[in-house]
Amino acid sequence: MENAVFKIHVLGIIIALIGVTYSVVAFTQLLRKKRKKDFSSKNFYNYLLGFLAVTPLFIALYFLPIALYNENFWSIKSPNYEVVQNSVIQLGLIITVFYFITRTTLFFPHVNKFHNIISSLILVSFIPGIANSFIVSIVSQFVNGGMDVRYSLIFFALATYSYVVTIRISKRKTAYLGAEMAQEFNMMVFNKVFKFSYRKFENIKSGRIYTILNDDIGSIFFFSQVAIHIFTNVVTATLVFVYLFSLNLYSTLTLLGSIGFIFVLYSFMGGPLTRAWNFSRTKREEFTNLVVGLINGFKELVLHQVQRDEYGKDMEERSSTFYQAQLKATYIDVNKTLLSEISFTVAIGISCLVLPFILHFEKQLITTYVIATLFLWGPFSNIIAGIPRIINAKISWKRIQNFLGEADTKEELYLESKESIRVSTVDKLQIKDVYYNYQINGNVDDISYGIGPINFEVNQGDIVFIIGGNGSGKTTFLKLLTGLYAPDSGHILINGKKTDSNILGEYFSVIFSDFYLFKKIYGINPERLSQVYEWLDMFGLSNKVQIKDGAYTTIDLSKGQRKRLAILKSYLEDRPIYFFDECAADLDPDFKDFFYNQLLKKMRDEGKLLIVITHDDKYFDMANKVYKMEMGTISEYNYSGVISES
Numbered sequence: 071m072e073n074a075v076f077k078i079h080v081l082g083i084i085i086a087l088i089g090v091t092y093s094v095v096a097f098t099q100l101l102r103k104k105r106k107k108d109f110s111s112k113n114f115y116n117y118l119l120g121f122l123a124v125t126p127l128f129i130a131l132y133f134l135p136i137a138l139y140n141e142n143f144w145s146i147k148s149p150n151y152e153v154v155q156n157s158v159i160q161l162g163l164i165i166t167v168f169y170f171i172t173r174t175t176l177f178f179p180h181v182n183k184f185h186n187i188i189s190s191l192i193l194v195s196f197i198p199g200i201a202n203s204f205i206v207s208i209v210s211q212f213v214n215g216g217m218d219v220r221y222s223l224i225f226f227a228l229a230t231y232s233y234v235v236t237i238r239i240s241k242r243k244t245a246y247l248g249a250e251m252a253q254e255f256n257m258m259v260f261n262k263v264f265k266f267s268y269r270k271f272e273n274i275k276s277g278r279i280y281t282i283l284n285d286d287i288g289s290i291f292f293f294s295q296v297a298i299h300i301f302t303n304v305v306t307a308t309l310v311f312v313y314l315f316s317l318n319l320y321s322t323l324t325l326l327g328s329i330g331f332i333f334v335l336y337s338f339m340g341g342p343l344t345r346a347w348n349f350s351r352t353k354r355e356e357f358t359n360l361v362v363g364l365i366n367g368f369k370e371l372v373l374h375q376v377q378r379d380e381y382g383k384d385m386e387e388r389s390s391t392f393y394q395a396q397l398k399a400t401y402i403d404v405n406k407t408l409l410s411e412i413s414f415t416v417a418i419g420i421s422c423l424v425l426p427f428i429l430h431f432e433k434q435l436i437t438t439y440v441i442a443t444l445f446l447w448g449p450f451s452n453i454i455a456g457i458p459r460i461i462n463a464k465i466s467w468k469r470i471q472n473f474l475g476e477a478d479t480k481e482e483l484y485l486e487s488k489e490s491i492r493v494s495t496v497d498k499l500q501i502k503d504v505y506y507n508y509q510i511n512g513n514v515d516d517i518s519y520g521i522g523p524i525n526f527e528v529n530q531g532d533i534v535f536i537i538g539g540n541g542s543g544k545t546t547f548l549k550l551l552t553g554l555y556a557p558d559s560g561h562i563l564i565n566g567k568k569t570d571s572n573i574l575g576e577y578f579s580v581i582f583s584d585f586y587l588f589k590k591i592y593g594i595n596p597e598r599l600s601q602v603y604e605w606l607d608m609f610g611l612s613n614k615v616q617i618k619d620g621a622y623t624t625i626d627l628s629k630g631q632r633k634r635l636a637i638l639k640s641y642l643e644d645r646p647i648y649f650f651d652e653c654a655a656d657l658d659p660d661f662k663d664f665f666y667n668q669l670l671k672k673m674r675d676e677g678k679l680l681i682v683i684t685h686d687d688k689y690f691d692m693a694n695k696v697y698k699m700e701m702g703t704i705s706e707y708n709y710s711g712v713i714s715e716s
């Protein structure tokens with residue numbers, strides 16, 4: 071009985087210490103305003119409901135001494151019994167206080183939602199492990215005739231109930247945590263991508279972004295689902311070991327040593343596995359790049375058998391390389407699992423058969439030992455099965471962090487402007503001595519192409535046309551002017567003030583030659599929305615497209631119709647400077663005429679600055695100036711044939 075009292079006291083002290091530490095930490099956080107108050111009825115409900123999860127513990131505390139000592143345990147008045155009775159009551163009180171104190175933090179949630187979920191998850195997740203190990207000891211006690219069948223059944227039912235209730239809570243919490251984390255990562259990736267400089271974005275293969283969003287974030291979400299399983303099993307295994315130690319020191323040490331040995335072997339094999347999975351993820355990126363090509367270039371590919379065959383061959387090759395890499399990783403994983411299974415069987419054999427034989431254990435002890443170690447098999451193989459998931463999640467985590475960290479240098483960030491800029495008028499746009507070079511791999515010696523020096527000026531109410539041959543630098547100029555590229559040297563001035571590239575875009579409404587039409591209409595001036603139907607009519611689209619809930623009813627239109635919609639959208643954006651890149655190219659003659667003779671003139675009269683890349687020499691007359699780009703330089707172009715250098 072003394073031994074039991076000692077164990078109860080140790081348990082009580084451990085629970086009290088955890089409770090006190092938790093309370094002190096929580097109270098300090100409250101003082102530091104890291105926790106807020108939330109006395110909502112939902113919290114009161116959860117507060118009381120949670121008690122259902124610990125109720126079996128009190129019932130077990132009541133019945134356990136009855137089962138172990140005497141049917142009349144609680145009514146026996148003897149000093150020996152009273153000391154145990156008091157210890158059990160004290161333990162019950164400690165558990166009650168522990169529960170109420172730790173649960174009270176429900177009304178003072180941490181400002182960081184992850185903190186709340188993780189801390190409550192850790193507390194709850196201990197219970198399934200405890201319940202599991204309790205089941206082991208009940209079964210072995212019963213098998214050895216140490217416990218009455220009635221009490222064995224009561225404890226079995228209580229432990230199973232606790233297990234089911236708490237594992238359900240843990241799994242729901244973990245699922246919630248996984249979903250929140252995946253959502254958080256998604257947003258982090260999107261936010262970082264939006265901060266990339268356009269140049270950086272151009273250099274990132276789309277396959278990489280897809281793989282990060284689908285595979286890596288997916289694998290973190292998936293890992294969170296198995297994490298709880300691993301944690302519960304670690305708790306179960308630890309408690310079963312404590313139980314085994316109480317049975318026999320040497321045998322348990324042998325078992326523990328063998329498991330330690332397996333983990334050392336495992337960690338040696340972890341390196342090749344990590345490399346194999348990393349490699350397979352890179353191959354997956356390459357394959358995804360081809361899938362992106364298939365989606366974007368489908369019409370080109372599908373046209374000719376030879377193209378389909380060649381592309382199909384490439385896809386087959388990449389797909390096969392990816393799955394071969396995946397297979398290699400799986401083979402290493404199979405070896406690892408096999409190794410652990412064999413080692414575990416051998417370890418069980420040694421500690422359950424060989425050592426008891428040498429040390430002459432009693433048969434009863436061997437039976438208990440075998441039951442307990444066999445029970446360990448489940449948690450152990452669950453932990454082993456979970457390790458690859460941990461490695462996978464670790465790789466994904468690193469890849470996501472690498473991706474997020476990549477844009478962390480000041481030059482590469484597409485900085486967010488502090489306030490949303492909506493300038494209605496710009497008097498003058500100037501470009502002074504601007505140079506820009508495309509650099510391959512960031513190596514200045516590898517300059518592939520550069521433009522500059524560029525000197526250029528547009529005033530309010532001007533219409534400026536830019537012409538130039540293929541590859542002369544018109545689009546590069548457009549990207550510099552609108553801030554997509556930052557100049558290597560020189561300045562861009564708005565109303566005479568030097569303006570940073572990262573906010574230049576706010577002044578512009580641009581239609582790129584390879585524009586993308588979004589179905590939802592983003593970022594338009596709400597004041598102009600009232601005119602939209604009138605404009606749809608004017609653009610000859612009112613019988614095709616409507617606007618519903620801030621989106622076009624359809625964008626499945628002809629190229630010219632989509633271009634018209636893009637022009638309309640750009641007009642509705644109502645920015646002070648407009649840049650149209652070969653915008654009229656797909657328009658029919660009537661609408662082209664409307665575009666140049668009515669729309670551009672109307673915008674000019676509204677005080678806009680208009681820059682148009684065009685080859686429609688028929689309309690050159692209406693421009694205040696025509697510029698020509700040649701070999702990366704720009705000069706005013708006299709379309710009667712005379713060129714004056716800028």
Ligand SMILES: Nc1ncnc2c1ncn2[C@@H]1O[C@H](COP(=O)(O)OP(=O)(O)OP(=O)(O)O)[C@@H](O)[C@H]1O
Nearest residue numbers: 272508518519538539540541542543544545546547
């Ligand atoms: N992303 C890029 N990376 C490296 N070099 C580029 C890149 N884009 C363009 N260039 C280089 O810049 C030159 C000018 O290209 P740009 O797209 O500005 O020409 P453009 O006048 O718009 O031609 P086009 O009328 O054919 O569209 C090209 O010849 C090419 O060598």
